[in-house]
Amino acid sequence: MIFAPVQHGDTRLRGGFGVASSAVADMLPTSMSDDASIVVGTGVYGIPNLYYTEAQGVSIIGDGCWSGLPAISGDGKTVLACHTDGQGLWNAARWLGQTNWQDLGTITGGVPCDSFLSGAYGMNRNGSLGVGLLYLKTLCRANAGMWHLTNDASPTVLPALFGETTYSRANAVNADGSVIVGWQDQLDGERTAAKWVNGVEELILTQDGEFNGEALAVNANGSAIVGSNCAYGHQAWIWSDSAGVSPIGDNGGDDWVAVDVSDDGQVVVGFVRGGDASIWENGSGASSLLTYITDHGAVVPPGWRLSSASLISSDGNTIYGWGLNADNLIEMFKVVLNTPVKCGLCQVTAEGTLRVSHAIRVPPHL
Numbered sequence: 103m104i105f106a107p108v109q110h111g112d113t114r115l116r117g118g119f120g121v122a123s124s125a126v127a128d129m130l131p132t133s134m135s136d137d138a139s140i141v142v143g144t145g146v147y148g149i150p151n152l153y154y155t156e157a158q159g160v161s162i163i164g165d166g167c168w169s170g171l172p173a174i175s176g177d178g179k180t181v182l183a184c185h186t187d188g189q190g191l192w193n194a195a196r197w198l199g200q201t202n203w204q205d206l207g208t209i210t211g212g213v214p215c216d217s218f219l220s221g222a223y224g225m226n227r228n229g230s231l232g233v234g235l236l237y238l239k240t241l242c243r244a245n246a247g248m249w250h251l252t253n254d255a256s257p258t259v260l261p262a263l264f265g266e267t268t269y270s271r272a273n274a275v276n277a278d279g280s281v282i283v284g285w286q287d288q289l290d291g292e293r294t295a296a297k298w299v300n301g302v303e304e305l306i307l308t309q310d311g312e313f314n315g316e317a318l319a320v321n322a323n324g325s326a327i328v329g330s331n332c333a334y335g336h337q338a339w340i341w342s343d344s345a346g347v348s349p350i351g352d353n354g355g356d357d358w359v360a361v362d363v364s365d366d367g368q369v370v371v372g373f374v375r376g377g378d379a380s381i382w383e384n385g386s387g388a389s390s391l392l393t394y395i396t397d398h399g400a401v402v403p404p405g406w407r408l409s410s411a412s413l414i415s416s417d418g419n420t421i422y423g424w425g426l427n428a429d430n431l432i433e434m435f436k437v438v439l440n441t442p443v444k445c446g447l448c449q450v451t452a453e454g455t456l457r458v459s460h461a462i463r464v465p466p467h468l
Contacts, residue, residue: 104438105400107427108154129160129434131412131422132171135178136227138420141413142172142181146432151183151197154434164201167192170221170234176277176322176416180229180251182206182222194222194234196251206249208236209257215242220257222249223284224274227322231279233272246272246284246298261303263296264289270296270303274319281324285316295329295339308333308347317341319362322416326367328360338382342367351380351388358388361410364418369439371411371421379408379423391423395437404428408435 108129129152131143141154149166164185166172169192172183185195185203191214195203208220215237222234229251236247236257246260260282262270268287275282286296286305295306295314306314306327315331325343328350332339337349338360350370351358357375360382364370370382371391379391391411396402405428413422421437 103395103398103400105395105402106436107403107406108422108434108436128432129154130424130432131434133173133224134413134415134422135174136176136416137178138415138422140174140178141422142174142183143434144172153181162201163197164203167217169218170194170223173222173225173232175225175229176227177229180225182225182232184221187219190217191219192217192221194220194232194249196255204255206232206255206257209238209247209259211239212237213239213241215244218244220247223272226275226279227277231275233275233282233284235271238266240266244269244271246270246282248272248282260298261301262286263303263305272298273317276320276324277322281320283317283320283327288313297327299324306341306347314339314347318360321363321367322365326363328363328370330357330359338370338372340367340370350382361412362414364414365416366418369414369418371414371423373410379411379425381411381421391421391437400437
């Protein structure tokens with residue numbers, strides 16, 4: 103098992119704006135390709151839009167804005183993020199390379215709410231479908247929506263249980279686009295987990311019929327969904343097609359938020375509000391990520407705090423997240439699980455490369 107602060111060079115993104123394409127400090131990861139080779143995200147304040155590979159480091163691909171989150175398709179070929187159009191409105195947009203973007207907008211007749219027009223939050227495996235939030239014809243009303251990116255990229259509003267009287271949003275979509283997950287506000291404003299299966303919306307309820315907080319991620323085949331506030335309590339939750347909703351994580355009253363899940367549904371990552379990055383394994387339960395990886399032999403540099411485990415790869419072996427380094431600055435990190443290190447303990451040099459140190463073997467899932 104390897105822990106590595108993801109940093110190339112000393113130049114940092116200051117105040118969310120970058121001055122060089124070689125910095126990774128100050129990056130918040132929001133999405134990655136299935137094989138974990140490409141990560142997209144934002145600066146600390148939600149801008150700019152960032153694109154990272156281990157070979158090339160981080161590049162600024164757009165100024166960004168504050169509607170939606172950067173998302174990349176599973177095959178790594180398509181990126182959606184926020185872009186400000188010629189009217190100053192914040193749009194879901196498709197990256198065209200360098201710093202060029204195609205605005206995707208909202209439905210015909212949709213009107214902006216202040217600067218908000220639409221926001222992308224997720225994408226399927228081959229990049230043919232993006233999901234997120236669309237502002238409607240009624241001022242400051244928005245519902246979950248999608249863009250069919252292989253056609254004319256026209257937006258479509260997803261069915262909403264209460265129409266335009268309440269809000270809804272799509273946060274993620276499975277590999278083939280058949281299962282979309284997110285939230286649906288109740289008539290009293292309570293935010294409730296929801297899924298759209300082949301375009302039909304249903305709420306995700308506990309076995310006792312209680313509501314759950316929003317759904318944040320879904321695995322490739324749609325058989326596992328994770329989210330926050332199980333039964334509106336402090337635990338996160340995982341839904342499976344075989345067992346329904348089960349609570350995960352118990353942190354003494356602090357909210358455990360599950361934000362991503364492996365394709366086999368066996369590993370979930372997230373964070374504790376006001377606390378630390380967390381991990382859950384089926385059969386082993388939840389723990390802080392720091393405890394988990396140090397118990398398995400990884401060495402974390404002194405002074406680091408792991409704040410959020412934001413992403414996990416499809417195979418469940420690679421985690422990206424962010425934390426505070428020894429200088430109390432935000433920095434992205436990477437954890438590789440299930441990887442016996444033949445050379446022994448690998449340490450991170452100041453340049454961010456891996457260096458061989460004294461020998462120690464870490465068996466997979468000790």
